[in-house]
Amino acid sequence: xxxxxxxxxxxxxxxxxxxxxxxxxxxxxxxxxxxxxxxxxxxxxxxxxxxxxxxxxxxxxxxxxxxxxxxxxxxxxxxxxxxxxxxxxxxxxxxxxxxxxxxxxxxxxxxxxxxxxxxxxxxxxxxxxxxxxxxxxxxxxxxxxxxxxxxxxxxxxxxxxxx
Numbered sequence: 001x002x003x004x005x006x007x008x009x010x011x012x013x014x015x016x017x018x019x020x021x022x023x024x025x026x027x028x029x030x031x032x033x034x035x036x037x038x039x040x041x042x043x044x045x046x047x048x049x050x051x052x053x054x055x056x057x058x059x060x061x062x063x064x065x066x067x068x069x070x071x072x073x074x075x076x077x078x079x080x081x082x083x084x085x086x087x088x089x090x091x092x093x094x095x096x097x098x099x100x101x102x103x104x105x106x107x108x109x110x111x112x113x114x115x116x117x118x119x120x121x122x123x124x125x126x127x128x129x130x131x132x133x134x135x136x137x138x139x140x141x142x143x144x145x146x147x148x149x150x151x152x153x154x155x156x157x158x159x160x161x162x163x
Contacts, residue, residue: 097121
């Protein structure tokens with residue numbers, strides 16, 4: 001008596017094609033919008049990374065020439081500077097350098113060691129975490145636990161506030 005099969009309607013196939021086209025276009029626009037946000041985020045990250053890379057290339061780390069023990073130590077320390085997380089500590093150059101000898105426990109040679117690995121400012125030292133302290137202590141071949149005993153982080157934070 002009644003034929004309730006929607007596929008028997010004269011325009012059923014047309015309706016199905018219209019719904020598929022609308023669904024496809026809707027999916028395309030939603031996907032495009034979400035990918036556009038991702039692209040903008042990644043492009044911003046790329047700009048920051050390129051800037052950091054250019055800054056890295058501009059601030060050449062000097063290779064020390066000579067045969068004395070100090071030169072050998074500084075070159076050995078310089079070769080391990082890539083182990084430090086400068087993204088969190090912050091980057092600085094010799095032009096930004098603070099007088100790190102103002103921190104109790106840092107002398108002239110230790111200041112040279114810190115400069116060789118890229119630590120120039122009180123702000124960078126104030127950003128040290130326990131992991132950074134252990135890594136830097138190992139890199140600069142300093143007495144274990146000395147950075148914490150002399151409390152460089154607190155001293156650097158205080159000196160940063162004074163500036």
